[in-house]
Amino acid sequence: MTGPKALPSPRDVESLLAALRAALFPQHHGDGKSAAACVSAMGRAFNAACRPVLPTAALRRNWTAVRAELPAIRAMLEEDVDASVDGDPAATGRDEVILCYPGVRALCAHRVAHAMHRSGIPLVPRMLAEAVHSRTGIDIHPGATIAPRCFIDHGTGVVVGESAVIGPRCTLYQGVTLGALRFEHDAAGRVLRDARRHPTLGEGVTVYANATILGGKTVVGEGSVIGADVFLTSSVPARSRVFGEHPSPHSTRTTRRGR
Numbered sequence: 001m002t003g004p005k006a007l008p009s010p011r012d013v014e015s016l017l018a019a020l021r022a023a024l025f026p027q028h029h030g031d032g033k034s035a036a037a038c039v040s041a042m043g044r045a046f047n048a049a050c051r052p053v054l055p056t057a058a059l060r061r062n063w064t065a066v067r068a069e070l071p072a073i074r075a076m077l078e079e080d081v082d083a084s085v086d087g088d089p090a091a092t093g094r095d096e097v098i099l100c101y102p103g104v105r106a107l108c109a110h111r112v113a114h115a116m117h118r119s120g121i122p123l124v125p126r127m128l129a130e131a132v133h134s135r136t137g138i139d140i141h142p143g144a145t146i147a148p149r150c151f152i153d154h155g156t157g158v159v160v161g162e163s164a165v166i167g168p169r170c171t172l173y174q175g176v177t178l179g180a181l182r183f184e185h186d187a188a189g190r191v192l193r194d195a196r197r198h199p200t201l202g203e204g205v206t207v208y209a210n211a212t213i214l215g216g217k218t219v220v221g222e223g224s225v226i227g228a229d230v231f232l233t234s235s236v237p238a239r240s241r242v243f244g245e246h247p248s249p250h251s252t253r254t255t256r257r258g259r
Contacts, residue, residue, distance in 0.1 A: 006052035006053065007052055007053070007123070008049050008124050009049070009052075010131075012048045013127040014131055016128065017131050018045075019038070019041050019042040019044075019045035019046075020108065020109065021105070021108055022038040023041070024070070024077055024108055025108070026038040039067065039070065046063050049124050050062065050063075050124050054121065062116070062119050062121055065115070065119055066112065066119070069115045073115065075148075077111060079149040080104055080148065080149060081094055081097050081104060082094075083149040083151040084097045084103060084104060084151050084153075085097055087151040088153060102135075102137065102152070102155045102156075103150075103151065103153065105132060105135065105136055106132050106133075106138035106140060106152060106155065106158075107140075109129065109131070110140045110142065112128070113125040113126075114144070114145070116128075117142035117143055125142035126141075128142070136155055137155060137156035137158070138152060138158045139158065139160070140159075141162040142162075143162035143163060144160045144162060144163070144164045144178075145166065147167050147170070148168055149168050149169045150166060150170055151170070151171045151172070152171075153171065153172070153173050153174070154173060154209075155172075156174045157176075157210075158172055158174065158175065158176050158177075159176070159177045160172075161178055161180055161197060161198035162197070162198065163196045163198045163216060165201070166201045166205075167200075167201055167202045167203040167204070167205065167222065168203045168204070169204045170203070170205045170207075171206045171207070173208050173211075173228075174210070175209050176209070176211050176212075177211075177213070178198055178201070178213050178214075179198060179212065180197035180198055180215070180216070181214040181215035181216075181218070195216065196216035196217075197215075197216045198216060199214065199215055199219065199220065200218070200219045200220070202219065202238065204223045205221075205223070205225075205226070206224075206226070207226045208227050208230075209228045209229075211227065211228060212230070212232065213232045214232070215233050217235070218232065219235040220232075220236055221236055221238030221240060222238045225241050227241075227242060229244050231244075
């Protein structure tokens with residue numbers, strides 16, 4: 001009889017979530033520790049969370065790789081913070097955005113989880129994503145690619161699928177879904193797990209509340225605006241405006257127009 005399977009501890013993953021926030025924003029989440037001390041604490045939390053699923057050599061190699069990415073991740077988060085300050089007239093400044101905005105909290109976790117996911121670490125990136133999902137209502141798969149200066153406003157109910165790509169300077173409002181339209185299958189009827197299933201947003205796209213954009217072949221061209229409650233399953237060119245018609249007895253079709 002074999003022993004129980006080694007699995008990451010949810011408590012250790014929660015500790016890693018707190019430690020990575022402190023390492024990336026030590027002045028706001030570091031409890032008075034220096035930046036170097038916060039990074040060291042993140043290393044210890046990383047080791048504790050990942051030890052059950054990585055051999056010792058791989059654990060060291062992966063932490064070295066993730067640590068090397070922290071300056072670039074921090075730079076992207078600085079741009080995300082700027083996007084929130086610039087995009088929300090209610091924002092009083094960077095301190096409020098870093099301490100209070102769920103979109104920044106979700107992106108902070110996602111950018112580290114994405115680096116871990118790319119390096120092939122099992123389970124822990126997904127657990128990080130779910131830990132921050134439970135706190136913010138924002139569900140971003142660690143496989144999703146999100147360029148800098150992303151602004152997730154309010155955020156509750158936002159869902160971003162594994163193969164979604166979000167370009168620079170995009171804005172997502174609450175309830176937005178970037179999801180799969182359908183699942184491709186092989187000859188035996190099994191789901192193809194590596195198939196591209198989720199949409200691409202070009203640079204400077206704005207997606208308003210409760211819009212749903214589906215499909216791996218769906219590309220929203222740069223500078224486009226997708227209105228609230230729109231259901232979109234096909235590509236639109238750059239600088240498009242896509243809005244749903246007001247409900248009437250005659251039509252509820254989605255309308256599109258270019259600019």
